[in-house]
Amino acid sequence: MHIAVFSQYHTNPDCPATSRHYSLLAHIARQHRVTLITTNTWEPQRLTHEYPWLPEGVEMLAADIPYHNRMGVAARGWAFVQYMAYAWRQGRRIPRPDVIWGISTPLSAAWVAGKVAQQRRVPWVFEVQDLWPTFPIEMGAVRNRLAQRQLYAAERRLYEHAQHIITLSPGMTDYVRRLGLGEEKLSTILNGTDLDQVARATPEAVASLRQQHGLAGRPVVLYAGTFGRANDIPTLVQTAEALHRLQPDVVWLFMGHGYYEPLIREAAARCPAIRLVPPQPRHQVFTWLAAADVSVVSFVHLPVLDTNSPAKFYDSLAVGTPVVVTNPGWTKQFVEEHRCGWYVPAEQPRALAEHLHRALSAKAELRAAGQRGQQVAQQLFDRQQLAAEVQRVLERAAG
Incomplete structure (x- = not known):
């Protein structure tokens, strides 16, 4: 089976960041073909070199898009747009996958995964790492009411169109459940540890x-x-x-x-x-x-x-x-x-x-x-x- 993974930020255990998907991809790539569409944001930030940058068996396509925690709203938004454009191009070029796995945050990464899945006519799974757009809206990063409504509408469509939804906590699952999604579409799979x-x-x-x-x-x-x-x-x-x-x-x-x-x-x-x-x-x-x-x-x-x-x-x-x-x-x-x-x-x-x-x-x-x-x-x-x-x-x- 060929799995295309849309994740804007790839890390490995040499980075000062959690490496959830490194562990998940390493496990899945033992049995399936995996193509990861991501960015090289974290690779220069490796502090050691004890681990391969990619798990064995994972193919990677990575855009050169900078991002850091001190960025303002506009700079972050531009980084998201750049990744969407890159992921859209690469998602249409790779051999047709059997399933697409779209990972937020940001929500835009999952959005482009859903769009590629629709264009290529394959099912896709939406993994919700944080509740976007609720998080940036409650943090005051998106103040325009029209923009808020549009973001919530886009979020709702993603949940509806995804074949399945993975959340990382019971609280996230409750949030999605309240939107009227059926239990058969929801799985709570904790962040976990190594x-x-x-x-x-x-x-x-x-x-x-x-x-x-x-x-x-x-x-x-x-x-x-x-x-x-x-x-x-x-x-x-x-x-x-x-x-x-x-x-x-x-x-x-x-x-x-x-x-x-x-x-x-x-x-x-x-x-x-x-x-x-x-x-x-x-x-x-x-x-x-x-x-x-x-x-x-x-x-x-x-x-x-x-x-x-x-x-x-x-x-x-x-x-x-x-x-x-x-x-x-x-x-x-x-x-x-x-x-x-x-x-x-x-x-x-x-x-x-x-x-x-x-x-x-x-x-x-x-x-x-x-x-x-x-x-x-x-x-x-x-x-x-x-x-x-x-x-x-x-x-x-x-x-």
Whole structure:
């Protein structure tokens, strides 16, 4: 079977980013022909070269289109348009696929996948990574009411025309279900994590990292990910400073890059508890997460963000580090049901600092929560099992 994959951003484990589709494509390409239509945005950002850029068996067509987190709305929009034009041309030129797999974000990548599928008269599967256009609209990036209506109409048509829809969280599935889509068209396949890379976070590797960075014997809180506008970074900075006053020996690590990096850098200069850690390749992130006592998964208070499926949530639990989440969606329900973390409402730095102080003071409960999280991660988060689910969806869609 020939599968054409439309995904604007391809990464591998050498990149400072999640590599969900690297794992999924590696699994699927063992049995099927895979053509990936993407961009080379992330390839220059590789921090190591331990992994091939492409999984074995995957054919790639990649456009040279720059993109980064600090881009404004207009620049991002232009990058999306460029990819759409490139993907449309390549999608019509490649040998006719049996099924097309269109991956958002952005929504435009899925839109062009649907259009190529229609033109080539093949079924297509729509994977929803984030709820677009709801996310940029709630973030204030699209203010024009007419444009909002047009984007929502385009989104609805994509859901209706797709042979099948994959979402990355129960919250996303509920959103799509409310649009009137039948259950037979919906599959929830979690973001998940790479358990083979989790295994790199051995006790020896963790102890070495803590010793190397002066963390031995100190409580550690970690935020690992993008310093974006949606991630509530100003609240975390205020929390770290408040926590330092409550518990001076705590170290708060901010690992990543993005819009709020200057804010964190300034805070680190004035507060000894705050440290800015450069972005790490994905395969090394797990040791950092395992070195932390608590991982924070934070977002601003917007309803659309209650549905998301952040990689750091899965990665943290997989290495046995409990998480604090700040959105009252499915992640809150998950950590409370499995007792592997805690919920603190978004944008409340004092409440978050006090909760972290209590959690860090209860060492036995921290360890127990981490163990429970690790157990559930082994059962539910393995990307090899999730890849097999995606493969079955694509095979059924292709008939």
